[in-house]
Amino acid sequence: MSHALFHYPNAAALGRKLPKNKIYEHAKPSTAVRELFVSQVDKIIWQYKLAPETINLPAKPNVPEIQIFTLALKTPELSEDVLRCIDQAIPFPIIYQLTVDDRIKVKAAYKRPHDTDSTKWLVDRYFETDWQANTTERSELPLVIDLAGLYEHLLRQLIPLPAKTGETLNAQLERIGMILRKQQEYQKLDAKVQKEKQFNRKVELNKQLRILKQHLEQLH
Secondary structure, eight states: OOOOOBOOOGGGEEEEEOOHHHHHHHHOOOHHHHHHHHHHEEEEEEEEEEOHHHHOOOOBTTBSOEEEEEEEESSSOOOHHHHHHHHHHSOSOEEEEEEETTEEEEEEEEEEEOSSOTTOEEEEEEEEOOOEETTOOOBOOOOOSSHHHHHHHHHHTTOSSOOOTTOOHHHHHHHHHHHHHHHHHHHHHHHHHHHOOOHHHHHHHHHHHHHHHHHHHHHO
């Protein structure tokens, strides 16, 4: 998997501290989620704003801007509830750089405007890199034609399963979702096989397992 760390242009740099209270005002998190912010997050830095005026790429309706946030953590563990809360509060796609000690990882979820309610954004599952040294060399941003193309490239660096030829980001994410569901199904069925004492029933379950395995192989 790519390390997903990029050089962002100086013109896009903000380096602005974002108070947790501002997130709370917009997302209205539960007491439990606020406690996670306090125990896990030291500070939130709005590091870069990738927008037409800062990186000279045209916006698209689903990607008007891309925000790069750095979260300085108190602990390597970070609940996804914290990220979901920030994503809920800020109506733009966000790429997170998480830092603790001298290490960094990149994490993000595919985020897009709701089909019928333009005030809401849908947040998919999160993908992340492994922890790596803060000194890891950063890559140059790719040559793309608009912010949607840039967002897609940044996200694809985090997805562990490569896209098939010509596969859209949506289709790739749907395929990953299907794989995860089939894997859960497989594990449950496998556990049933282990417990089953009756021979005929065991044969039938094993047959179902083989079919599931074939489906999984096709999806990969």
